């Protein structure tokens with residue numbers, strides 16, 4: 077392998093790594109949105125996920141426990157969103173923001189309670205790479221795609237599975253119909269509430285897992301605000317990906333690419349202030365939204381609550 | 391099993407807040423019959439059927455299916471009881487194909503693969519059997535209203551229903567499509583289904599029903615077999631004692647007396663080659679030319695969504711005119727703002743009145759002068775003259791019979807019918823040389839409809855011009871001096887009074903004929 081190839085492989089590997097939280101959080105957002113639930117609490121759920129993922133792993137000595145704990149709590153957040161909006165018919169945006177702030181607060185509270193204030197925070201092991209026998213031997217591609225940690229594989233398989241579920245099964249047909257026209261879905265016997273609860277909970281679990289990924293792969297510990305806006309970017313990404321699993325996956329790769337590029341430039345020290353480089357992913361978000369928003373179509377009923385007896389027209 | 395009872399609703403009551411929409415209503419449906427459910431707007435027809443379909447939970451009442459009591463809590467229960475419903479506003483997923491819309495929610499055999507070839511074939515067969523031609527793989531959002539309605543009916547027959555409810559199914563159809571719908575319904579009852587056909591139109595109910603029930607103000611009035619029903623009996627049942635049927639405009643079929651038909655000479659509105667485009671630059675109104683003279687009611691017929699709204703909005707300065715000329719009394723109105731048009735004496739009754747013509751949190755008086763606040767007598771040296779406004783409002787409230795505790799009441803607290811009256815009062819009380827009215831009677835009860843008709847004719851008598859865009863062909867044929875038919879943004883022809891022919895207009899509405 078020559079110099080350039082090695083550079084490329086290491087860049088691509090990092091992009092695959094960085095893509096995971098975006099994929100998980102955005103697919104979670106997409107799932108809820110497809111039944112009309114518009115969540116804005118991603119950042120908060122990811123922070124709680126990061127915090128509890130770290131604590132779970134630290135206390136029980138296994139990353140798997142950390143992940144399960146993060147998913148469980150993420151699911152609770154999803155349940156709360158579904159309950160307040162679908163059952164109590166409260167405004168989705170207001171509830172989503174409240175849940176964000178609750179998540180923000182809890183994420184720093186838990187470590188304080190469990191570990192207390194220490195100078196040197198404890199570390200958890202990072203998620204190991206699991207080479208896939210055979211496939212990982214393929215030159216270049218093997219290193220990029222088949223010599224990664226389990227959550228990279230999971231993010232890829234999840235995207236494929238969701239695509240299949242949404243577009244190739246009758247459950248997907250029913251699920252999407254709820255976000256497009258819940259009254260039509262209801263009139264054909266599709267249970268709108270159940271659909272919303274299930275997607276909200278599963279979506280929350282994915283967001284929690286997205287958060288837990290950060291201490292397990294990047295830092296080995298929880299630090300305040302460590303999600304760094306990835307949750308918000310996940311919302312933009314979901315719009316940009318037209319609320320479709322396959323496009324969201326591509327979008328996540330793009331954002332991960334921008335993120336890694338910004339880091340590289342920073343390390344190389346090209347004389348641009350690093351504060352500016354840190355804003356790059358967000359500027360990319362806005363640019364992409366400008367171009368994508370005209371073409372993509374969000375679920376028609378996104379952000380609204382359905383009430384069977386409430387009149388819509390005349 | 392002819393003449394056995396298929397379904398029965400007993401003692402149904404349903405209220406929304408303080409409004410009692412249904413009170414002790416009974417309905418009996420026999421097998422293999424078309425049962426016409428007649429009543430004015432707001433009579434409770436839709437509410438009754440929504441109760442039957444499990445969409446509304448009744449306060450009281452029972453439902454019997456083949457003489458056995460059933461509990462219907464949701465549409466799912468209704469479907470499993472063999473009941474299907476075609477809603478007035480189609481319940482379809484716009485981005486799905488016809489097939490996907492039809493199979494949605496059914497226990498498909500191919501649930502995990504969503505291979506719909508077999509279902510497509512079945513839909514094809516059903517559509518041939520009942521004369522409901524559709525192409526199963528088209529996207530419904532691209533289909534015209536008439537076809538979308540067939541999709542709704544196919545949804546029900548695909549599920550093998552025994553009882554089919556059709557809520558005002560003729561609203562969006564051309565006269566030809568109405569006939570073909572009636573034929574399909576005949577085939578269905580011959581195959582043993584029972585049909586509830588809801589309408590507020592007398593002639594339709596008489597032409598297709600086996601039995602007819604009339605609902606008024608949420609109560610049963612009568613149920614009659616077709617051969618015992620006459621127009622007089624049904625009209626009386628529909629409107630009650632409050633209205634003089636002999637003088638009624640809504641129910642007159644001869645139209646207006648000769649005097650009312652005089653048209654002036656001077657054109658008020660002249661439109662030449664009018665173009666309106668959407669954001670992408672595609673034409674929504676193409677090359678429209680017409681004149682409206684003094685004392686003229688100029689009608690525009692067409693299936694909803696063929697450019698009517700865009701035409702009206704471009705004349706009101708709400709949408710830009712992309713090409714062509716338009717002038718009022720020889721003053722060009724191209725590029726003028728709505729405010730300037732209002733000052734010139736143009737008034738607008740928008741189709742979606744709640745959305746486009748009404749401020750829910752403002753009070754009744756404010757809503758009554760909305761748009762005229764810059765004009766005399768409400769405006770006085772830069773300030774609003776509230777005394778004048780409330781004086782005018784009180785007069786209008788009396789004259790237009792608006793039920794409100796006071797002129798200061800927030801307008802959203804009024805009932806739907808009274809909100810409509812507020813908007814009609816605003817439009818009719820300010821002298822306007824041109825009125826643009828889009829479906830002005832949509833959703834009105836018979837009394838208010840009558841009122842709108844008489845106001846339109848009053849304007850005409852006073853020499854003013856009216857552009858009446860309506861989907862109700864009977865209404866246009868009753869009131870208009872000329873009727874243009876719009877199809878895909880273009881006039882397919884203009885007919886003079888005397889040459890009005892429902893079927894010819896119908897053909898123009900569906901684009902199969904043009905008339906010079």
Ligand SMILES: Nc1ncnc2c1ncn2[C@@H]1O[C@H](COP(=O)(O)OP(=O)(O)O)[C@@H](O)[C@H]1O
Nearest residue numbers: 385386387406411430431432433434435436437
């Ligand atoms: N979902 C609803 N919420 C509140 N009021 C309603 C609702 N549906 C109907 N109504 C009221 O019930 C009455 C009957 O309405 P509806 O059944 O739609 O009449 P119809 O179908 O005969 O025109 C009206 O006064 C209407 O305002």
Ligand SMILES: [Mg+2]
Nearest residue numbers: 435436478558
């Ligand atoms: Mg109705």
